[in-house]
Amino acid sequence: MKPEIAARASDAAGFVFDMDGTIALGDRDSGGHKALPHAIELLETLKRRGTPFVVFTNGTAKPPAAYAASLRKAGFPVEDRQMLTPSSSAADWLVRGGIERVRVLGNEGCAAPLVEAGLDVVAPGAEAEGVEAVYTGWFREFTFPDLEASCQSLWDGARLVTASHVPFFATANGRGIGSSYAINAMLTAMTGKRPRVLGKPSRTALDTALGVMGLPKRAVKQIVVVGDDPALEMRMANSAGALSIGMATGIMAGDAELPERDRPAALLSDLSPLLEALA
């Protein structure tokens, strides 16, 4: 890592970590997580220094508290409030926009942060008037009645917002289908409305992370975003002027072919250079 990048990391006001492929890997045997090398030590060091950090995963299959519990079980010092999903930033955005009634195309884990934020959550296929937004997340149970009810809400004036809009994600068994991407494609085809992304790589996601860390929005250039996905964490960091640190421990193998907006300021093969910068 170049000295100027190490200095920026050392002076950072806060850190946003991706989960899978960055600090941990899914463990098929336990259904939980396994820490990647130096990851626990790095988070312990930040905690000791009093440097705020959050872990932001782009999955909405579970509520944030369930991911936090899984990370704690793997040895990480992560409190529930430090764990974020796209539903965390979606809840922020919806509340800020004065939206009250939301149809959630997702399971209970996807809806949990919206319920906690006091939003009136409407079930996927429920008949309902006055729905102001349709929010799509991880939802393998999607049915035709859900499609009909969602289209009706959108035709009646609801906004279309989504956790994530990427077609595929990496799994231990190869390519997985991004459920919200496929559902969004159907909803856009039927209504002409395009989804607004509220998870990574949106500025909304980064603003929610700043808020949880107790930092003002203007501190965005003093934070570090660490991740393995060029189109999610690197793009989110670069577009906001945060320091982008790429990890080759997940889906990013190299950075030579990447467009500038998705290229990390530094690409690391493990977390030890960051740990050294903070020591």
Ligand SMILES: [Mg+2]
């Ligand atoms: Mg990842």
